[in-house]
Amino acid sequence: MSNVPAPAYDPAALEAKWQSRWAERRTNEPDLDRPAKPFYNLMMFPYPSAEGLHVGNMFAFTGADIHGRFKRLQGYDVFEPMGFDAFGIHSENYALKVGTHPAKLIPRNIENFRRQLRRFGGMFDWRHELSTTDPAYYKWTQWLFLQLFKAGLAYRKKAAVNWCPACKTVLANEQVIAGYCERHPDVKVEMRYLEQWFFAITKYAERLLANLAKIDWSDSTATLQQNWIGRSEGAELAFETPGGQKITVFTTRPDTLFGATYIVLAPEHPLADALTTAEQKSAVRAYLREVQAKDIVSRKVGDRQKTGVFLGAYARNPATGESIPVWTADYVLMEYGTGAIMAVPAHDKRDFEFATEFHLPIRQVVRIEGEPLPTVSEDGVLMNSGEFDGLACAEGGRKIVAWLAGRGLATPRVQYRIHDWCISRQRYWGPPIPIIHCERCGPVAVPEQDLPVELPFIEDFRPDDSGVSPLARHKEWYFVKCPQCGGEGRRETDVSDTFLDSAWYFLRYPSTEFSDRPFDPARTKTWLPVTSYIGGNEHAVLHLLYSRFVTMVLHDLGHVHFDTPFPRFRAHGMIIKDGAKMSKARGNVVVPDTYIQEWGADTFRMYLMFLGPFQMGGDFRETGIVGIRRFLDKVWHLAHESLTPGASPRLDKSVERKLHQTIKKVTADTETLDYNTAISAMMEYANALREGGAGSRELVEPLVVMLAPYAPHFAEELWEHLGHQRSVFEARWPSYDERLAAAGDVEIAVQVNGKLRSRLTVPRGMAQDAVVARVLADASVKKFVDGKPVKKVIYVQDRLVNLVL
RNA sequence: GCGACCGUGGCGGAACUGGCAGACGCGCCAGCCUUAGGAGCUGGUGGGGCAACCCGUGGGGGUUCGAGUCCCUCCGGUCGCACCA
Numbered sequence: 001m002s003n004v005p006a007p008a009y010d011p012a013a014l015e016a017k018w019q020s021r022w023a024e025r026r027t028n029e030p031d032l033d034r035p036a037k038p039f040y041n042l043m044m045f046p047y048p049s050a051e052g053l054h055v056g057n058m059f060a061f062t063g064a065d066i067h068g069r070f071k072r073l074q075g076y077d078v079f080e081p082m083g084f085d086a087f088g089i090h091s092e093n094y095a096l097k098v099g100t101h102p103a104k105l106i107p108r109n110i111e112n113f114r115r116q117l118r119r120f121g122g123m124f125d126w127r128h129e130l131s132t133t134d135p136a137y138y139k140w141t142q143w144l145f146l147q148l149f150k151a152g153l154a155y156r157k158k159a160a161v162n163w164c165p166a167c168k169t170v171l172a173n174e175q176v177i178a179g180y181c182e183r184h185p186d187v188k189v190e191m192r193y194l195e196q197w198f199f200a201i202t203k204y205a206e207r208l209l210a211n212l213a214k215i216d217w218s219d220s221t222a223t224l225q226q227n228w229i230g231r232s233e234g235a236e237l238a239f240e241t242p243g244g245q246k247i248t249v250f251t252t253r254p255d256t257l258f259g260a261t262y263i264v265l266a267p268e269h270p271l272a273d274a275l276t277t278a279e280q281k282s283a284v285r286a287y288l289r290e291v292q293a294k295d296i297v298s299r300k301v302g303d304r305q306k307t308g309v310f311l312g313a314y315a316r317n318p319a320t321g322e323s324i325p326v327w328t329a330d331y332v333l334m335e336y337g338t339g340a341i342m343a344v345p346a347h348d349k350r351d352f353e354f355a356t357e358f359h360l361p362i363r364q365v366v367r368i369e370g371e372p373l374p375t376v377s378e379d380g381v382l383m384n385s386g387e388f389d390g391l392a393c394a395e396g397g398r399k400i401v402a403w404l405a406g407r408g409l410a411t412p413r414v415q416y417r418i419h420d421w422c423i424s425r426q427r428y429w430g431p432p433i434p435i436i437h438c439e440r441c442g443p444v445a446v447p448e449q450d451l452p453v454e455l456p457f458i459e460d461f462r463p464d465d466s467g468v469s470p471l472a473r474h475k476e477w478y479f480v481k482c483p484q485c486g487g488e489g490r491r492e493t494d495v496s497d498t499f500l501d502s503a504w505y506f507l508r509y510p511s512t513e514f515s516d517r518p519f520d521p522a523r524t525k526t527w528l529p530v531t532s533y534i535g536g537n538e539h540a541v542l543h544l545l546y547s548r549f550v551t552m553v554l555h556d557l558g559h560v561h562f563d564t565p566f567p568r569f570r571a572h573g574m575i576i577k578d579g580a581k582m583s584k585a586r587g588n589v590v591v592p593d594t595y596i597q598e599w600g601a602d603t604f605r606m607y608l609m610f611l612g613p614f615q616m617g618g619d620f621r622e623t624g625i626v627g628i629r630r631f632l633d634k635v636w637h638l639a640h641e642s643l644t645p646g647a648s649p650r651l652d653k654s655v656e657r658k659l660h661q662t663i664k665k666v667t668a669d670t671e672t673l674d675y676n677t678a679i680s681a682m683m684e685y686a687n688a689l690r691e692g693g694a695g696s697r698e699l700v701e702p703l704v705v706m707l708a709p710y711a712p713h714f715a716e717e718l719w720e721h722l723g724h725q726r727s728v729f730e731a732r733w734p735s736y737d738e739r740l741a742a743a744g745d746v747e748i749a750v751q752v753n754g755k756l757r758s759r760l761t762v763p764r765g766m767a768q769d770a771v772v773a774r775v776l777a778d779a780s781v782k783k784f785v786d787g788k789p790v791k792k793v794i795y796v797q798d799r800l801v802n803l804v805l
Numbered sequence: 806g807c808g809a810c811c812g813u814g815g816c817g818g819a820a821c822u823g824g825c826a827g828a829c830g831c832g833c834c835a836g837c838c839u840u841a842g843g844a845g846c847u848g849g850u851g852g853g854g855c856a857a858c859c860c861g862u863g864g865g866g867g868u869u870c871g872a873g874u875c876c877c878u879c880c881g882g883u884c885g886c887a888c889c890a
Binding site for chain 1: 806807808809810811816817818819824825828829830831832843845869870871883884885886888889890
């Protein structure tokens with residue numbers, strides 16, 4: 001057909017060519033100071049593991065990159081940065097395992113990640129790469145800590161932590177499996193009390209919750225955060241002891257107060273010891289010791305046998321005036337509410353179990369027809385509640401609180417599940433918390449001009465049994481003068497939580513070249529808040545919550561002009577393999593490198609996006625990849641056929657119509673991240689081109705542009721073959737003609753009594769009467785109508801006719 | 806226990822506010838082209854039936870002219886939280 005044979009599609013060569021050309025031409029580096037239409041396209045930066053980028057990362061980054069490239073083709077100045085979240089216990093444990101210092105290991109891993117990230121064709125602006133382990137970065141993480149410290153939002157207190165005697169370190173709750181260490185399955189985890197640094201995130205609970213309603217987030221993510229913050233409305237009620245002490249309890253069910261037959265204090269409750277009578281002392285102390293031996297996790301695991309002990313003391317139920325016994329039990333947690341509860345066994349499952357176990361009285365105060373005790377529902381009517389009998393639960397509760405409030409024994413109260421954020425880690429691989437402890441002045445902030453407090457190189461960074469970070473062993477670093485009084489001081493040896501590093505990285509990206517400020521005011525004003533944020537729901541709670549909190553604090557302190565960092569967030573799904581999560585243990589981990597090598601980055605990118613809906617994820621099966629490759633080959637040939645000299649540039653009307661329909665569909669679907677259906681629409685169009693107007697440039701070029709976000713190297717190469725000098729990313733996204741997309745004939749369904757009996761092709765927009773006339777003339781319809789009168793005609797324009805007999 | 810999401814061919818998955826179920830792709834079958842094909846092209850492919858037709862979206866019930874889609878209920882799966890008062 002052609003006198004010059006078309007070059008074959010060779011992904012490896014062509015992708016290398018375009019990757020170096022993008023770098024040379026600075027294609028991916030927008031003007032950060034004077035953008036016409038800034039679009040900050042953010043994706044969650046990876047933890048640079050030794051295994052390298054995995055398919056899950058690639059899936060997420062590809063989806064986000066497609067969105068960014070699409071926006072660029074629509075004329076935005078897209079800033080798409082990338083960085084590395086390289087501090088943390090994960091890296092440190094790995095370094096311990098392989099016996100290489102993390103300071104050596106991490107740069108190596110980052111180098112490997114950088115190579116992989118370039119290879120898959122992300123539109124990254126590498127001028128603004130960052131790593132949280134870089135002193136130039138964590139200097140400002142420490143600065144951030146100091147801002148919170150100075151604002152009174154960072155404080156120290158003793159808190160219970162999990163301690164593994166084998167690891168000689170604190171463990172996160174996630175690392176404790178049924179009471180045992182995840183790395184030492186035969187070692188029981190202990191509970192220790194240690195001084196820890198906290199951020200007062202609970203002060204922002206109400207705002208963090210309210211703000212969720214104003215932002216455009218995936219529902220699943222917003223719901224997870226909402227549950228995590230966990231707002232409950234109720235009241236604090238006071239129970240007085242004969243000795244004049246007040247036990248304050250929190251309850252969401254003040255309506256059940258008349259049914260409160262005993263009080264339970266958490267074992268750590270300050271009154272627990274004070275209220276214990278002499279004859280109960282030894283029993284209570286024994287119980288407290290028993291509780292302390294348990295680790296935090298197994299104490300919190302539900303449906304286990306209730307334990308507890310009577311203190312010997314009594315308190316007065318403010319409603320009934322009765323004296324009720326005071327107990328302590330570990331099913332009551334000091335961290336929630338007031339650390340004390342009124343037990344209503346008739347209407348609470350846990351109290352019911354406890355009362356049954358210890359033979360305490362059970363008094364029903366809510367009537368619900370036909371349900372055995374305990375009844376937990378609030379859809380009932382009060383009984384045994386004096387003057388409140390007969391009221392519905394909600395109303396009764398309000399009235400009881402009002403009645404007691406008059407006597408100073410009740411206060412309405414909102415309680416949150418969320419706790420203050422413990423940012424201390426007794427570990428090595430993190431940013432040192434910039435505090436100096438002085439015997440005279442207490443904890444003193446390191447002056448800002450002395451930042452960063454550099455993490456000293458310690459050859460043996462293994463944690464020891466002391467519960468103190470390995471940093472304390474570096475004496476020259478540890479002992480310093482107090483910046484306030486000049487006296488003897490010691491550095492804080494805890495490092496901060498990795499989640500603090502990642503709670504502000506999006507602020508740093510546009511300003512990485514400034515060493516004298518964390519984020520430049522002008523840059524920040526131009527680029528923030530983040531236009532589009534895409535990431536996994538595994539960070540729905542911690543990372544996204546902490547980022548929102550930090551941003552609110554910075555806003556309140558006057559450092560940024562917004563209090564919502566991510567007004568638009570979309571959660572992507574997860575890639576699984578053979579129906580199961582990928583993991584090393586299962587041996588089903590997919591390594592992207594091998595697939596990119598075999599098929600090319602473009603084919604692999606598109607295949608990942610074609611697996612399933614981006615926001616739901618999909619099941620990775622390698623058998624489908626070839627379908628994408630066939631599609632790209634097909635487009636490759638179509639484009640070259642359009643170049644063949646002498647090929648008639650005929651413009652097939654029906655293909656033209658299909659083009660406009662395709663642009664409409666692909667535009668809408670790429671906007672909403674429905675990449676799988678956008679790809680199938682482009683496939684349909686390529687099939688139509690093959691059947692119809694293959695020779696025509698006007699019909700092929702828009703397809704090449706639409707493919708550019710998905711298969712960027714491929715599109716660049718074809719664009720060049722089609723005679724364009726400049727990057728395809730300087731072209732404009734094709735527009736469509738709504739009238740043309742809507743023109744043509746439609747096939748409408750013909751039903752009789754709701755059953756499909758025939759199909760009819762009519763011009764679009766045909767009037768009901770004309771359509772019905774043609775329907776009634778149809779032989780296969782006549783057979784079913786069979787002379788019976790048509791009672792009703794349902795007509796849906798351009799879709800269906802239903803004759804009801 | 807609470808909350809969220811999901812059950813559609815042999816497989817991954819389509820189906821806008823209720824309106825032709827199975828788009829697109831894999832796989833499979835047949836044919837063409839080939840010395841050959843894990844290449845390419847053409848056609849077919851939910852189940853039953855020679856056919857007209859009938860049956861089909863986890864099970865059961867309901868609303869509706871019409872239900873994969875809405876409501877109730879049960880079953881199964883995934884994720885998050887979990888002795889949160």
